[in-house]
Amino acid sequence: MEVEDVVVVGNGTVSTAALQLLMERQVPVHYLSTGGRYLGGSLSARGGASSLRRAQYRAAEESEPGLRIARGVVTGKLLNQRALLRRFVYRHEGETDEITAVIRELEKISRWAAVSTDMEQLRGIEGHGAALYFSVFGRMLRPPWRFTGRNRRPPRDPVNALLSFGYTLLLVHATTAAALSGLDPCVGFLHPEHRGRPSVALDLMEPFRPVVVDRLLLALINQGMFSPEDFSSGGDDGGVRMAAEARRRYVVAFEQRLTTRSTTPEGQGGTYLLHLRYAARRMAQALVEETPYMPFVAPV
Numbered sequence: 001m002e003v004e005d006v007v008v009v010g011n012g013t014v015s016t017a018a019l020q021l022l023m024e025r026q027v028p029v030h031y032l033s034t035g036g037r038y039l040g041g042s043l044s045a046r047g048g049a050s051s052l053r054r055a056q057y058r059a060a061e062e063s064e065p066g067l068r069i070a071r072g073v074v075t076g077k078l079l080n081q082r083a084l085l086r087r088f089v090y091r092h093e094g095e096t097d098e099i100t101a102v103i104r105e106l107e108k109i110s111r112w113a114a115v116s117t118d119m120e121q122l123r124g125i126e127g128h129g130a131a132l133y134f135s136v137f138g139r140m141l142r143p144p145w146r147f148t149g150r151n152r153r154p155p156r157d158p159v160n161a162l163l164s165f166g167y168t169l170l171l172v173h174a175t176t177a178a179a180l181s182g183l184d185p186c187v188g189f190l191h192p193e194h195r196g197r198p199s200v201a202l203d204l205m206e207p208f209r210p211v212v213v214d215r216l217l218l219a220l221i222n223q224g225m226f227s228p229e230d231f232s233s234g235g236d237d238g239g240v241r242m243a244a245e246a247r248r249r250y251v252v253a254f255e256q257r258l259t260t261r262s263t264t265p266e267g268q269g270g271t272y273l274l275h276l277r278y279a280a281r282r283m284a285q286a287l288v289e290e291t292p293y294m295p296f297v298a299p300v
Helices: 016-024 050-061 063-091 097-115 119-140 158-180 199-205 208-222 244-258 272-289
Strands: 006-009 029-032 038-042 231-233 240-242 261-263 269-271
Touching (some): 063 199, 063 208, 119 208, 158 208, 158 272, 199 208, 199 272, 240 244, 244 272
Antiparallel strands (some): 231 240
């Protein structure tokens, strides 16, 4: 069995000898809090090509090169949110007028994102799309599950707890994909550099949130694989957390989702994990060649 990543949750430990072996084999180690928040990771010292790193740092400092990457990130995310909603409408006739209206709006603002000439405007488009998308997300859940909006740090209901944990696991793989492609994981474009945050990994994962995490959540909940009893609230922060056994079940399901195959509209096939790594390579190539970034777009 080939180990590609190691994830340590809560108070788990890894010995120095094991860390050294993992670094020699270029296997990243990522650390999450007990509540599932990404804390950081240990990567090998391989680094990336100097030409790529220089291009990445230049793009983070100059408006147009960074915008070329960020436009692709936002456009891909909006189109994949639209694809998930269209999939639901196709399978559920009736009572989907509000979702259909959101689909049309996401299509429209994805065109705005593709030609945006201002980073703050682009971030505003991304935020508007997220608000639209999550305004109808709860309509895709079967009772007794409810979702009234996105909240985090801490998540205050079971659906948000699942979303946050899933996004954290996706960030782990995006950080690894960025490092393997030679990118500096901490220097991003849509997400600016901030106190060691894996900003380019956050950029990289945006188009994959709907197709990996959100679709997985809908399947797990609507097929009865999780129940409200798998979650508990309490503590000083008022957050909701998954039970340890539920978290283990989710990790297994998440890894299975990553190994699900998908084919892009252009005909490129592979698992979602491979598509994430392909996307990292395309981002690196776009930086060096100063060309637009082509994100992963799921088939409708």
